[in-house]
Amino acid sequence: MYASDEEITLLKQLETVDRGVAKARKQFDELPHRQAILTTRTKIADVKKKQAQVREMLNDAEASLNALVSEDERLNAKQHAIEEKLQEVKGDYRSVEAQTKELNGVAKRQEKVSVELEEVSAQVSRVQAVLKQVDEALSQLHSKEKELIESFQAAGTKLQAAIHEGEKAHVQLAEKINRDLLREYDEAMRHGGGVALAVLDGTHCGTCRSAIDPGRLVKIRSEAPLSHCPSCKRLMIVES
Ligand SMILES: [Zn+2]
Numbered sequence: 001m002y003a004s005d006e007e008i009t010l011l012k013q014l015e016t017v018d019r020g021v022a023k024a025r026k027q028f029d030e031l032p033h034r035q036a037i038l039t040t041r042t043k044i045a046d047v048k049k050k051q052a053q054v055r056e057m058l059n060d061a062e063a064s065l066n067a068l069v070s071e072d073e074r075l076n077a078k079q080h081a082i083e084e085k086l087q088e089v090k091g092d093y094r095s096v097e098a099q100t101k102e103l104n105g106v107a108k109r110q111e112k113v114s115v116e117l118e119e120v121s122a123q124v125s126r127v128q129a130v131l132k133q134v135d136e137a138l139s140q141l142h143s144k145e146k147e148l149i150e151s152f153q154a155a156g157t158k159l160q161a162a163i164h165e166g167e168k169a170h171v172q173l174a175e176k177i178n179r180d181l182l183r184e185y186d187e188a189m190r191h192g193g194g195v196a197l198a199v200l201d202g203t204h205c206g207t208c209r210s211a212i213d214p215g216r217l218v219k220i221r222s223e224a225p226l227s228h229c230p231s232c233k234r235l236m237i238v239e240s
Contacts, residue, residue, distance in 0.1 A: 001225075001226040003181060003226045007181060008237060011181070011197060013173055014173045014196075015196050017170050017173060018194070021162075021166035021167060021170065024166065037145060040141055040145045041145065043141055047137050048138065050134055051131070051134045051138060055131065057127050058124070058127045058128065061124045068113055069117070072113050075109055076110075078106050079103065082103045086100070192207070192232060192234045195234065196234060197237060198232065198235070198237070199237045200221075200236055205232060205234070207234055210230075210232065212230060220236065220238060224239075224240050225237060
């Protein structure tokens with residue numbers, strides 16, 4: 001196949017550019033940040049769920065605590081009222097007995113409320129401590145996500161720029177190569193999995209290393225400067 005020295009040089013340059021673009025694309029797709037960001041986001045969702053549960057537990061415990069505090073206040077007021085009444089009915093035996101009985105009932109309930117207050121107050125403290133841990137974990141995960149996104153963007157921007165430059169260079173080089181030759185190159189690129197060119201290296205393909213039988217070799221040499229590798233179908237440069 002005919003090709004001028006200049007075209008052979010252009011093909012080599014084109015292949016270098018295309019391989020660079022393919023490499024940058026692959027690196028972009030394989031940036032480790034993507035997976036790490038997804039994993040971090042899954043963790044954030046889990047911790048948020050946990051945070052909501054713990055908040056609900058805290059709300060319940062605080063509501064119980066408030067109810068007990070109110071009851072305690074009511075009982076104290078009742079206690080004082082009864083004590084005042086006892087002062088008033090000093091001589092009246094029956095009334096004293098009735099009021100004393102009521103006062104004992106209040107005292108019993110006060111004791112119970114006091115125990116419950118201690119228990120619920122301890123529970124509120126425990127849940128608050130858990131919530132603090134969950135909040136801290138969430139804040140750390142958010143920082144991690146932010147860092148990952150920033151480094152993903154930094155690495156991604158560089159690679160995108162390389163891809164863009166390579167594509168521009170491809171267009172400029174392709175314009176200088178004749179269409180038929182370019183079509184051959186594209187096909188060889190497809191067959192060759194991203195490597196379009198091979199050089200005849202003695203009796204072997206310089207790229208796939210297949211040995212070429214003597215009959216084919218004669219034909220390939222006759223097609224210099226450009227033929228095809230019978231094995232890998234790449235465009236084969238035959239240097240004279
Ligand atoms: Zn080959």
